[in-house]
Amino acid sequence: MDYRKCAQEIFRHVGGRENLVSAAHCATRLRLVIADNGKLDMDALEDIDGVKGVFSNAGQLQLILGTGTVNKVYDEFLAVSGMTAATKEEVKAAAAARQPLPKRMVKALGDVFVPILPAIVASGLIMGLLEGLCKAFPTLADSGTYTIFHLFSNAAFVFLPILVAVSAARVFGGNIFLGAVIGMIMIHTDLVNAWSVADYVASGTPIPTADVWFGLFDINLTGYQGHVIPVIIAVWIMCQIEKRLHKVVPEMLDLFITPLVTVCATGYLTLTVFGPVFSTLENWVLEGVQMLITIPFGIGAALMGAIYPLTVVCGVHHMYNVIEAGMLSSVGLNTWMPIASAANFAQGAACLAIALKTRERKTKALALPSAMSAALGITEPAIFGVNLRLVKPLVAGMIGGAAGSVVGSMFHIGATAYGVTGLFGFLTTTDYIVPYAIELAVSFVVAFAVSWFLYKEKAPETASAPVSQAETTPALTCQPGVVYCPIQGKVIPLEEIPDDTFATGVLGEGFGIQPAVGRVVAPFDGEVTTVAESKHAIGLASSDGMELLIHVGINTVEMNGEGFTLHVSEGDQVKAGQLLLDFDLELIAKKGYPTTTAVLVTNSEDLGSVSVHAGDQASLDPILTVKACVSNN
Structure with a gap:
């Protein structure tokens, strides 16, 4: 060319x-x-x-x-x-x-909160399990074991400002240890613990104050336990100060002057100006959300339960982490979680209705595991793989989510963590087991029924001409962002691949296959971009932006092509189902190499979330969904 x-x-x-x-x-x-x-x-x-x-x-x-x-x-x-x-x-x-600025702000919030989710989930689950065990065994609350595990359960919430500060410093490009210091300043023991302010007021004890800005005004010396927005603002300011100082301070003095000025300036501005202002604003937001959820007849909760899936589609649902973290830190109960749980469970129910009603094998194979995933709180496969594409199931799920959210609002259900919804939500709603079960049941029944009623499958088109016997490639209409299983066998999670390079995701997200047959077919329509000289690995690119690596076996490069037969060359255009490679399973095992095959989206960092459906799979079963590619189509 x-x-x-x-x-x-x-x-x-x-x-x-x-x-x-x-x-x-x-x-x-x-x-x-x-x-x-x-x-x-x-x-x-x-x-x-x-x-x-x-x-x-x-x-x-x-x-x-x-x-x-x-x-x-x-x-x-x-x-x-x-x-x-x-x-x-x-x-x-x-x-x-x-x-746009709003999108950048939402993305920044997501980048701050997603990394600390495991800590919050762990603490919340421990808290939920501990409360459940105490109900079953009341004497447990007086034991040393309870004392120790109770300490574990609230550690992440007690020191949440520090976790947020460290994560925010990483996102905004500052020194994470200086960020940690700012978080520590905001909950220092010399300040009155924010959770103790009510006790001071009740007892008539005045809260200590300090005059600031040369006596211009006084501030209450209270900490920022239970707050997250002031911490994020403080660390953002810290990062701006630090970056500018790095540019103007001579290199030989930078190590001493930059941290000193950064901490002093940020700390003083935070405690005297930005902390009080943004903590007040955050309190208003939390109070507004609480009022929305408690609007009579569950109108506010229904509205949020309906639009929640749309925020998932737009990729802005992580903004709710701020609300949930604030609720947990301030009142110890996350009343937003039932709304998210109802919405997620309803999308799974709508997807399940499609799985049971459709006669199209590919749709059924994709919808069933996606529905199960949504029931456990992971809705991307159901939303992007089925519901959004068919539209009516998405609407049915929104209706079901609204209905379930009304139930959650009526019973005032709350959770001890965030980031956990669906069936796993029972572990964090131990004080509301029955109401939570009713909420999920309502969400499921309404969404399933509406989806079943609305969905009408199109009759298959009659072929206008007989199919040539020479056509050996299976007919398949590829879905955007979907990778079909290239090898028949058992699909395993990425981390179970017996090779650290693959298992740690260094080369990209994906999955492993324990092959049942020695035959690799194209997992989508695209182009063969690379072929290893030893024939054991093939690179492919799809028309919607995915770059895929299929690597047969572990360390099979050492076989120098023995036992491998290629059927394509670099630069070839291929169709889904087209034979790419044959390999001798017995020979690979005989040579002492694991046959586990890695299938990796090598540009997954650029494309966003990757969802994998594990289990026994046949060739050309939908196996992996890339959210960004679905969204772009």
């Missing part, structure tokens, strides 16, 4: 130099950050010779060109546009900066 001409056409149809912010490339794609998407000619871009697909993801325009080709087109593109080369990280940063 004419690489120069391809680059020139891309340059012209993206709106020229003034519409370009940054440019980089990966193994198969040209990645551009665009100033104004309205100036793009998407149809013309897709028609350019050499461009195999065009899509937007995370603020980037990505043009699929293929391995080898992308490097040459990129070099020509830089020459044509006059731009300088950028790294993938620089392009991602530029793309993030182009996002």
Whole structure:
């Protein structure tokens, strides 16, 4: 192909130099950050010779060109546009900066809270289990064992500002240990514990105060236990101060001056200005949410239960973590969790109705495990793989979520943690076991019934011509963002692959397969981007942006191709179900190599959440869903 001409056409149809912010490339794609998407000619871009697909993801325009080709087109593109080369990280940063402010703020909140979820979940589950055991064995509350485990159960909530501060410093690019110090300052023992303020008021004891800003006004010396927004604001300010000091302070003095000034300035501003202001605002938000949930007849709860799945679709549902964390820290009970749980459980029920009603094998194979996943609180496979695509099940789930949320509001159900919904929610709602069960039952029955009633399966189209016997590739309509099982066998989680490189996800998210047959087929329509010389591994790229690696066996590169037979070459276009590779299972085992095969989305970091359906699978069963690819289609 004419690489120069391809680059020139891309340059012209993206709106020229003034519409370009940054440019980089990966193994198969040209990645551009665009100033104004309205100036793009998407149809013309897709028609350019050499461009195999065009899509937007995370603020980037990505043009699929293929391995080898992308490097040459990129070099020509830089020459044509006059731009300088950028790294993938620089392009991602530029793309993030182009996002609307509300979206960037929500993303930042998600980035802060998602890493600390395991700590909150662990503490909440311990608290729930401990309360359940005390109900069954009342004397347990007087034992030393209870004392120790009670300490475990509330540790994450007692020191939540420190956890939030460390995570926020990482997100905002500051020193995480300075962030921890700011968190410690905000809950220091010299300040009155925020949870003890009510006792001071009840007893008539005045809360200690301090005059600040040269006697301009006084502040109450109270801590920030139970608050998260003031901590995030404080650490954001800290990071801005620290970054600017690093730029202006001489290097030989930076180690001493920057931490000193950063901590002093941030700490003083936080305790005297930003802390009091944003803690008040946060209290207003929490009170508003509580009022919304308790609106008579459950109107507010119903509204939130209905729209919750839409926030999952938009990827902004992590913003609720702020509300839940605030509830747990301030009153010790998360009354938002029942709404999320009702919404998630209802989406699973709507998906299950499709699984039981449909006669289409592929849809049934995808819907059934997705419904089970949603029942345990993971709804992305159900929403993106089934409900959103068919629309009516999504609506049915929203109706069921609204109905269940009304029940949760009526019974004032609360949880001891966040991040846990569905059936696992029973572990964090031990004081509301029966009401919680009723809520889930209502959500399930309403969503299932509405989905069953609304969904009408289209009759299969009659073929207009007989199918040639020469066609050996199974007919399959690929779903966006879905990887079909390339090998018949048992699917296992990524971490169970007996190789640290694969198991730790260094090369990307995915799964392992313990093969039942020695035959690899294409898991989607796409292009063969790489073929290992030893024939044991194949790289593929889909039209919607996935880059997949299928690696047969562990350390089988040492077999130098023995026992492997390739049926494709690099650059070939393949259809789902097309035979790619045969391999001798017995020979691999005889040589002493594990036959476990790794299937990895090597660019999963760029694409977002990856959902895997484990268990025994046949070739071309839906096995993995990439959220970003579904959203972009």
